[in-house]
Amino acid sequence: MSYAIPAFTDRKTTHCNAVCSQLGQCNHRCIDCDKAIRKGGRSSNLCRFLHFRRIKQDKDGKIVPVGFLNADVATKTDLAPYTHQLRNKVDNETARYILSHVLPAFCDIVEDERESSQLGSGAVAWKRFVDGARELCDVCATTIFNFHWFCESCGFVVCPDCWKSKAHCQCAEGTKGKTSHLKGWSSQCRNPHVNHLAESLRTAQIFPKTVLIDMDREVRRIRRRLSISTKTPCICEAAERASPAAMPTRDGSPVTAGADDDDREVPQLNLPMPASVPLAYAEFPVLPVDVPHRWLCEGRLLVLENSAHPNNLVAFQHCWLLGQPVMVAKVNEQLSPNLWTPEAFGRQFGSETADMVDCRIGALIKGVRVGQFWDGFDLVSVRLRDMYGEPMLLKLKDWPTGDDFSEIMPDRFKDLMESLPLRDYTQRNGRLNLAARLPDVLGKPDMGPKMYNAYGSAAYPSEGTTNLHLDMSDAVNVLVYVGTPYSDDEDEARRCEEEMIAAQAAIDECDSLTRKRMKEDSSCKTGALWHVYAAEDADKIRHLLRTVAEEEGREIEDRHDPIHDQIFYLDTTLRKRLLTEYGVKGWAILQCLGDAVFIPAGAPHQVRNLHSCIKIAEDFVSPEHLVHCVKLTNEFRKLPETHANHEDKLQAKNIIFHSVKDAVGALRSAED
CATH class of the missing domain: 2.60.120.650 (Cupin)
Incomplete structure (x- = not known):
């Protein structure tokens, strides 16, 4: 597949839809494009910098890279997969049930993302999602959910866990100039002037704008409004009880924790919760419904x-x-x-x-x-x-x-x-x-x-x-x-x-x-x-x-x-x-x-x-x-x-986010 570069009206105009072979400087080829070109072909159809790296035309008419996108330029089209229920809308009962089981995992993800956002330094780039392309960590092959680190020269990508492991190893060695051993970590960039030290990589996010934080805020509001509790302890629920004023309503006003918060029940699909785990080892457990069984x-x-x-x-x-x-x-x-x-x-x-x-x-x-x-x-x-x-x-x-x-x-x-x-x-x-x-x-x-x-x-x-x-x-x-x-x-x-x-x-x-x-x-x-x-x-x-x-x-x-x-x-x-x-x-x-x-x-x-x-x-x-x-x-x-x-073939974190998104969307629609 070939990509046509739109015309540059002047030297200030930038675009981001070029693959590596359209740039003359070989030091700026991504890993995948470099492999394809070395085999005698053109750039990979899944160029790591496509729709991500900004380019412009220099005074000599050459196409050169000039940086990367940031999340503020995201359009409604970019936001759609993260904000809209695309199909198979869930009913309210199912939405409550899903949230009661998935919210603890969702809150853990949000907390991890908050921690990751504080790591590294410099401006955070935005990696626009490419349809059909799944971002994987080059070290551990885990699906990249949102925050990650990348090499601006070759597109080498690492997840937060691998980045933190690398940074910890370098710190333990007592010098930043020495490359640490982390299995699977490619220390040397294909650009001979660049090393893949942890601090050399740039932070990027996949979610456009503040989508994840906005969803977290809406989740908290919906849960409090509808008194949805969870099957297992949830870190954000404990934080809310400690500071109820931090919980916004839909119109932005604060919500005060009620005296009956601890009486909230986990939503079920018209099904009472099992009494206790020992029920699993009773001689003949009693089912809540009449059904042919043994x-x-x-x-x-x-x-x-x-x-x-x-x-x-x-x-x-x-x-x-x-x-x-x-x-x-x-x-x-x-x-x-x-x-x-x-x-x-x-x-x-x-x-x-x-x-x-x-x-x-x-x-x-x-x-x-x-x-x-x-x-x-x-x-x-x-x-x-x-x-x-x-x-x-x-x-x-x-x-x-x-x-x-x-x-x-x-x-x-x-x-x-x-x-x-x-x-x-x-x-x-x-x-x-x-x-x-x-x-x-x-x-x-x-x-x-x-x-x-x-x-x-x-x-x-x-x-x-x-x-x-x-x-x-x-x-x-x-x-x-x-x-x-x-x-x-x-x-x-x-x-x-x-x-x-x-x-x-x-x-x-x-x-x-x-x-x-x-x-x-x-x-x-x-x-x-x-x-x-x-x-x-x-x-x-x-x-x-x-x-x-x-x-x-x-x-x-x-x-x-x-x-x-x-x-x-x-x-x-x-x-x-x-x-x-x-x-x-x-x-x-x-x-x-x-x-x-x-x-x-x-x-x-x-x-x-x-x-x-x-x-x-x-x-x-x-x-x-x-x-x-x-x-x-x-x-x-x-x-x-x-x-x-x-x-990571399942994309568990993506499943969690989109399950929560669809459930919240269904319950929010019921409010309107």
Whole structure:
């Protein structure tokens, strides 16, 4: 793409719509444009200085840079994504509910931004948002929310956390002239006359004008006016009570704190708050509504038995608020079964190639024809063999790859989305799916659906199909097909029978309520065994895994994490140690055909397929667990640059801001 530079009427006229190749001075090329030009091309379409760096024509007619924009020049068009509800407006009840859960995180962000605004020195530049371009820190790959630092010569960008770490290291060294070591920090600019010391970088903001502070002021006014309290303590609420006069009303007059402030209740969607956390461990908790359900995992796992029942939402939130997983049964009754069979996938995609993993040894096998995987899904005798002639326990890795699932498999996408339960959360535009609040211009994260296809491994109780890990967002995982192994070879047929016996043994180890379900419901076709743990127990699990690694002489490298690395499967022995040594008891969830398992953000979990399974998952961001999304963003940024989870793909802070913006907009409209 080429950009035309408007005519300069005189040498005082400046513009900001030129890419680096249109400037003659090579020392002012940004990192991305320099890479493109060195490869023989033109400037990058996402030039870091486009619509940001001001240029003018000098006396010799050359185009030269003369500085950067400041926030005061922002137009109504620039303000629109940060001030207007673009679509999918929320109702008042939902708006109150969202604010009651998201406000503490929003207030933390505002406080962090206030602190960042005091760092550095000199005038603050304004980085105008470029449609479709996501600003990332060049050091930790975290999404840049607002304040950040950049090199005026090459566009090198760092987030506040990395800038503060660098400045602290330089201060500790006792000299500003010495470059400190910070992993991923490019100390030398491509301009040989510039070094990337912390004090050499210039402060910039992304939000135009005072949008963030204005929103914070409006949030405080709305919350006080409508008596919206929060589920968890909020730093700005405490500040307001200490200084009520600082809270403006819409017309600018002060509000005085009332005597009944402490009596405010957290808004619910016509749902009373759960009495206490111990409710999660009662034998048979009482739900606030009448809905077909049962309890598994010793009365700690709610199973909703009618996926379309109108009272499901209230019952679901009763447990979801406590950070518990939830299961919805018989979702397959809403699906078109012929779309989800191995034969159907083999016919349509059999000629494609994909990478696969042998789950027994963790080996990656590249470029396998997809049809070979599907042919052996149930029929063991045609499966690929390892070097010892044994059938491999294959898992399709990251398939289908490439474009949006909805474009690759439109019929299946439509079938799935029309069948998913709890649509307020699981639909892409669900009113309680906060990922839907992100404007299109920000480049939305990939929330799925994603497929998980793997053979059964019942005969290998210490090997997981998916090792212990946790995800930044919430997810629902639906088991859409279960394959029963068979073989036309006599010896292998005997081993298939042994696998069936091993699968039954795994069922027998489950709690009594799960075993009772299997006996009472003949439609339950066993697929996979999940182990899920509360997000709050992640650090205890890490401690156990590091201890085990040390005992086994295994090294966990610097900046790595035993959960994020997905290198452990908690077998029976480790699960017992976790309970006896740390008091951590998770949920052992037996997923049958049609079961949809809801996993909260930040909850460590692992999966072992007892039989061959086709599962499909959709991610979402719920108000209740957004705090874990922010926490994990901070954890992931500390991982090595090559780690699969290093990059901030969710944009948690952007989701928080736009969720609050839309909720406040809805409540403000109701005032008019």
